[in-house]
Amino acid sequence: MPIPGIGALRVWRRDLEVWKRFAVTFVVASLGEPLFYLLAMGYGLGRYVENIGGVPYVVFLAPGIIASAAMNSASVEATFGSYTRMAEQQTYAAILATPCSVADIVGGDILYAASKGTAASMFVMLVTAPLGVLHGPWVVGLPVIALLAGLMFGALGVAVTARAPSYDFFNYYFTFGISVMFLFAGVFFPLETLPAWARVVAWCLPLTHAVAACRMLAAGHVTPAIVVHLAWMLVVAAAAFVVAERLVRRRLIV
Amino acid sequence: MAGEPIVEARGLVKRYDARAVVDGVSFAVAPGECLGLLGPNGAGKTTTIRMVTCFSPPSGGTLRVFGLPVEPAHHRTIKSRLGIVQQEESLDPDLTVEKNLTVFASYFGLSRAEATRRAEELIRFAALEERRDARIRTLSGGMKRRLMLARALVNDPALLVLDEPTTGLDPQARRLVWERVRTLKRGGTTILLTTHYMDEAAQLCDRLIIMDAGRIVAEGEPADLVATHVGSEVVEVYLPDAEGDASAVLARLADGPWRTERVGHVQYLYLRDGHAADALPALADLDFMRRRASLEDVFLTLTGHGLRD
Numbered sequence: 276m277p278i279p280g281i282g283a284l285r286v287w288r289r290d291l292e293v294w295k296r297f298a299v300t301f302v303v304a305s306l307g308e309p310l311f312y313l314l315a316m317g318y319g320l321g322r323y324v325e326n327i328g329g330v331p332y333v334v335f336l337a338p339g340i341i342a343s344a345a346m347n348s349a350s351v352e353a354t355f356g357s358y359t360r361m362a363e364q365q366t367y368a369a370i371l372a373t374p375c376s377v378a379d380i381v382g383g384d385i386l387y388a389a390s391k392g393t394a395a396s397m398f399v400m401l402v403t404a405p406l407g408v409l410h411g412p413w414v415v416g417l418p419v420i421a422l423l424a425g426l427m428f429g430a431l432g433v434a435v436t437a438r439a440p441s442y443d444f445f446n447y448y449f450t451f452g453i454s455v456m457f458l459f460a461g462v463f464f465p466l467e468t469l470p471a472w473a474r475v476v477a478w479c480l481p482l483t484h485a486v487a488a489c490r491m492l493a494a495g496h497v498t499p500a501i502v503v504h505l506a507w508m509l510v511v512a513a514a515a516f517v518v519a520e521r522l523v524r525r526r527l528i529v
Numbered sequence: 530m531a532g533e534p535i536v537e538a539r540g541l542v543k544r545y546d547a548r549a550v551v552d553g554v555s556f557a558v559a560p561g562e563c564l565g566l567l568g569p570n571g572a573g574k575t576t577t578i579r580m581v582t583c584f585s586p587p588s589g590g591t592l593r594v595f596g597l598p599v600e601p602a603h604h605r606t607i608k609s610r611l612g613i614v615q616q617e618e619s620l621d622p623d624l625t626v627e628k629n630l631t632v633f634a635s636y637f638g639l640s641r642a643e644a645t646r647r648a649e650e651l652i653r654f655a656a657l658e659e660r661r662d663a664r665i666r667t668l669s670g671g672m673k674r675r676l677m678l679a680r681a682l683v684n685d686p687a688l689l690v691l692d693e694p695t696t697g698l699d700p701q702a703r704r705l706v707w708e709r710v711r712t713l714k715r716g717g718t719t720i721l722l723t724t725h726y727m728d729e730a731a732q733l734c735d736r737l738i739i740m741d742a743g744r745i746v747a748e749g750e751p752a753d754l755v756a757t758h759v760g761s762e763v764v765e766v767y768l769p770d771a772e773g774d775a776s777a778v779l780a781r782l783a784d785g786p787w788r789t790e791r792v793g794h795v796q797y798l799y800l801r802d803g804h805a806a807d808a809l810p811a812l813a814d815l816d817f818m819r820r821r822a823s824l825e826d827v828f829l830t831l832t833g834h835g836l837r838d
Contacts, residue, residue: 285635285636286636288632289636292624292632293623293624296623364619364621364622365615365617365618365619366619366621368584368615368619369615369619369620369621369633369680371584372582372608372611372613372681373608373609373633373637373684374605374636374637375636376604376605527584528585528586529545
């Protein structure tokens with residue numbers, strides 16, 4: 276199995292160097308959408324939903340929005356961002372002319388996507404905290420879940436990018452992958468309400484585990500089941516990295 | 530180590546499906562030498578270079594760089610001593626000129642202080658002092674190419690590989706790039722380059738390999754190649770438009786101490802040393818130009834006049 280080395284940190288630093296230029300845009304973009312969802316759904320729809328599992332709807336919703344912020348931000352970076360570096364700017368080819376390996380480049384890019392995902396998720400956390408939706412000391416674990424989710428969606432994104440013939444290709448990924456997860460991974464309603472077969476499908480969606488873990492931490496009710504969610508995300512992240520590395524190598528080293 | 534070739538290829542092959550793009554190529558690059566790979570489009574030059582620089586695994590033959598076989602286990606070591614200027618521009622458009630150099634230096638593990646010092650030297654080398662804080666998109670084509678060259682030197686490479694270093698540049702910008710490459714040559718840098726410009730090959734290379742359809746068709750020092758494959762002088766005879774008149778001229782020129790070749794409305798006479806004067810009587814009343822033989826004649830003689838796409 277290819278292991279990213281110190282080169283991955285160097286690639287990550289390069290990405291951060293570029294990110295500095297777009298920091299303001301990033302903060303605005305990563306706060307805007309999640310907040311609008313919270314307001315529209317949490318307060319708008321929340322008026323008609325008494326409570327879910329004994330908590331106000333906005334309290335139920337917030338951890339899901341925190342988790343999906345990590346997914347969205349990491350996914351955009353690992354698709355549009357990585358594709359730009361791989362195909363448009365030839366950045367990958369330039370870096371490959373140095374001691375950095377494909378594993379370093381892919382690893383660095385995934386780490387960068389995960390960093391952005393974590394940052395986006397934490398912005399949402401900081402802004403929603405005053406609404407009284409986060410409870411207890413377990414909240415400090417939220418960034419860890421965001422990072423894991425970021426690594427997972429970063430790796431999945433780069434794997435998709437490696438096969439993308441053009442930017443248009445990502446429409447499929449976002450419509451049939453990311454949007455589906457956003458709607459059916461338990462962000463907006465408890466999965467327990469679904470028929471058994473649908474629950475099984477939902478359980479297979481990567482976002483489901485990030486949402487479930489975030490919800491446990493935010494509510495302060497942490498059960499051993501969290502270990503399953505964390506392990507699930509780690510395994511998917513690692514597997515997606517192996518696939519992404521192989522596909523990018525196949526595309527660049529010919 | 531002294532005298533051991535920097536690059537050594539034996540029977541090198543690259544196949545895509547069943548098609549051999551590089552088909553049994555053998556060559557060596559000696560320390561301090563500038564070797565040029567010359568050939569029309571599709572000759573296999575870039576593929577050869579990609580194999581040497583670990584971008585393309587060979588399908589057959591042996592390939593050693595710095596004495597190491599080019600295999601994944603050695604890629605990191607080989608690449609740490611290589612400088613590569615790829616054909617396609619690959620600068621970081623969102624970083625400044627200086628950052629492009631320091632960030633690239635970090636990939637080689639240079640410390641921040643070292644990277645800054647090296648970037649300073651290279652900015653001067655590339656004559657980009659005025660543009661150190663400029664974004665890449667504001668640079669001219671020539672500046673970008675100089676920055677690509679400077680970037681390839683951050684690790685003080687033992688072998689510099691240039692893939693068509695001046696394609697697409699205007700004459701002034703090309704000359705400035707050549708001048709910089711010559712500076713490196715004088716400093717003892719070993720260089721492997723590809724080009725399809727004869728003047729570039731003649732200006733920069735100690736030795737040339739002419740490739741066509743994946744094979745080496747000739748090899749040697751530029752002057753020797755000209756002497757061996759063409760001769761000393763060339764007469765270009767411009768034929769009359771009417772085919773009948775043209776045939777008459779061709780008949781007149783058919784016999785003589787020269788080799789002939791017709792391309793459209795031009796008949797080329799390739800003359801060996803000392804025979805130039807012999808041609809003059811036959812040329813009376815004709816529209817012609819007499820000139821020294823060049824690498825271009827070698828190239829066209831060996832690879833033909835057909836169009837390559």
